Amino acid sequence: MKYSISAFLFASFSFTALASDGYDHADALRACRPPDFPASVRREGRDGTVTVRYLLDEQGAVTDARIAVSSGERALDEAAMAAGRACKLPPVQRAGYAVRAWVSVQYVFMLPAKNEYISALRAGAQQGDPKAAGELAAMRLKFIWTVPGWSEKDAVTLLAAAAAHDADAAMELGRYHARNRRSEAALNAYEAAAELGHMKAGYELGRIYSRAPFEDHAKAFRWYLQGAEAGDPAAQRAAAQAYVLGKGVAKNVDEALRWANAAAAQGDVPSMLLLAREYQNRNGKYYRPDQAIRLFADAAEQGNVEAQYAMGFLNFSGEGMPRDRKAAWDYWLKAAEQGHERSQYALYFYLKDLDPAASQRWLQQAAAFGYAPAQTAMGSRIHNQQPDAAKDKEMVEWYRKAAAQGNPTALNNLGDCYETGRGVPMDLMEAKRWYEQAVAKNSDIGLVSLGGLAEHEKRYEEALKFYTRAADTGFAQGLYEQARLLEEGMGTQADKPRAFQSYLKAAEKGNRQAMRRLIRVYEAGELGQKADAAAARAWQDKLAARPTL
Incomplete structure (x- = not known):
């Protein structure tokens, strides 16, 4: 997870922050001591801009700092790094839980002489120049330098007056609000x-109309289209996405690709990704895997973590290119080191057998960054061990964090905790509630869990319905449980031929319990099958080759 903040330093060294992606702690940044302007650089008449990436932990403390964009002056870079390390911010939240996150902060070191530009703007504003007034007011609202007797309210008034005549001032006023x-x-x-x-302006208006309280997707699309036709790449990308999703306009892949290509030609990386994913679609008329790889590679080269993740997957799977696990590792590592949770999770799987300790570290990082599948995996690792009161509480906490994000496996596993009393008091009604939430997220294992709960309470007909729903999706465990009840005639009349077919389907999908049952079936000639020693041995071999999870 990454967030962006900008901090600007003038001769007075006071600063503020502009935040995006929901992370807005300008007041906290103001309270942090700004960087010192190194005397050695200042004496030589040099200044610069530094972008630093800070890693915040779950308490908001800075635990790592890296230069994202150097000023070209080592002393300025080091001053910016040191300032951030000493600062503590409110932690980033995901689904109500604090998580680790990378925060980008830009520091602008400006020599006093450059404040002459501000003086010139003030003079222009006093003479009624709307452009000068708008820029001056926008700088006052963004950068917060000390102007005696001039409040934020004064700046807004000045900007609003300029906005009546100047498009840039109107845009800045919109951004301020x-x-x-x-x-x-x-x-x-x-x-x-x-x-x-x-x-x-079209793009910003489209964004406003795409969500509450003004949600109107048709109107949002019209504004996106106006911005797209004016040549704004962000609006072109938004129009393309609207055509892909059918939001505010009928779905139209041709138009989506036309606008995505227009934006990508201007270097818009998200549009490159949109195009690449469409070219990856085997069922689409624009299936062009070579083009998809080229676009992903170009975006990855520019440092885009989603593209790096995609290139890692393509190299690992050999989809459309020779399989290259070393290249996959390199791409995933680049993205993972930038805080990309899915790449961290990919490295967890990649290293499971090669380096279990490193694998576990990447899993812990992905979980700490708030990635729900990693949080679920952290809980599952404990769940698969012997019960331990302290560890079981940690397990439940991981599941709760993932469940808060709607992860279906975590929802189901929380239900299991309540059904068995691990880490929480046993409560079958609460277990059912969590299982039902998992099913609402299309969880097949949730259906099996509800079936198991009903079976435990001897409601066999209801249990069979849940198992059958899971079996109808092709879920192996659902097929096995359905077969078991059909064989025993629980909740229905015994139906051994149908039971055999369900066992067979489950076994073919790798279900170990179904494999064991088929071995016995062929050894003893059960469920209407003739004894078949060769078939029994074949299933024994498949079972032996099947890894134990």
């Missing part, structure tokens, strides 16, 4: 910017 979650004021400002011809 959006940062402060004033949706209606942002909407009005962006509409003014659109009327004044600002290319990017």
Whole structure:
């Protein structure tokens, strides 16, 4: 998980933050001591901009810092790194739980002489120049430097006056209101910017109309399309996505690809990914795996973690290219080191047999970053061990974190905890509630669990219905449980031929219990089958070759 913040330092060294992706702690950043402007650099008349990536732990403390974009001045880079390390921020939240996250912070070291530009803007604003007034007010609202007697309210008033005549000022006013979650004021400002011809206003208006309280996907699409036709790559990408999803407009893959290509031609990396995924679609008319690989590779080269993850998968699987596990490792490692949870989780599987200790470290990282499958796996590792009161509480906590994100396996496993009393008091009604939540997320194992609960309470007909629902999806455990009840005539009349077919399907899908039952069937000639020593041995060989989980 990554978030972006920008901090700007002027001669006074006061600063603020602009946050995105839901991470908004400008006040906390203001309270942090800003970097010192190294005297050696300042004396030589040099300045610069540094972007630093900080890793926040679950308490908001900085545990790692890396230069993302260097200023070209080692002293400035080191000053920025040191400032962030000493700062503590509120932790990033995911589904109500604090998680680790990478936060990008940009520091701008500006020499006092450059404040002459600000003085020039002030002079222009006093003479009624709307462009100068708008830029000055926008800088005041973004960067927060000390201007005696000039409040934020004064800056907003000045910006609003400029926005009536200047498209850039109207856009800045919209962004200011959006940062402060004033949706209606942002909407009005962006509409003014659109009327004044600002290319990017359509995209911002589309975003506002794509969610509450103004949710209207048809109107959102019309604004995206206006921005797209004006040449804005973000709006072109949004229009492409609308055509793919059929949001606000009928689905149209041709139009989606047209706009995605237009955005990608301007270097828009998300549009490259959209195109690549469409070219990967075997069932689509634009299936072009070589083009997909080229786009993923280009985006990965630019540091995009989703593309690096995709290239890792393609190299590992050999899909459309020679299989190269070393290349897969390299791509996943690059993305994982940037905090990409799925790549960390991929490395966990990749290293399971090669380096179990490293595998476990990557799993722990992915879980700490809030990746629900990794959190579920952390809980499952404990679940598969002997009960231990302290560890079982940790197991339940991992499951709760993943369940809060709607992970179906975690929802089911929490139900199992309540059914068996591991880590929580035994409570069958609570177990049923968690199983039902798992089923609502299309969990086949949730159906089997509900069947098991009903069977435990001797409600065999209901149990068979749950097992059959799971079996109808082809779920191996559902097929096995269905076969068992059909064989015994529990909840229905005994149906041995049908039971045999369900055992066979489950065994063919690798279910070990079904394999064992077929071995006995062929050894003893049960369920209407003739004794067949060769068939029994064949299933014994398959069972022996099947790894134990």
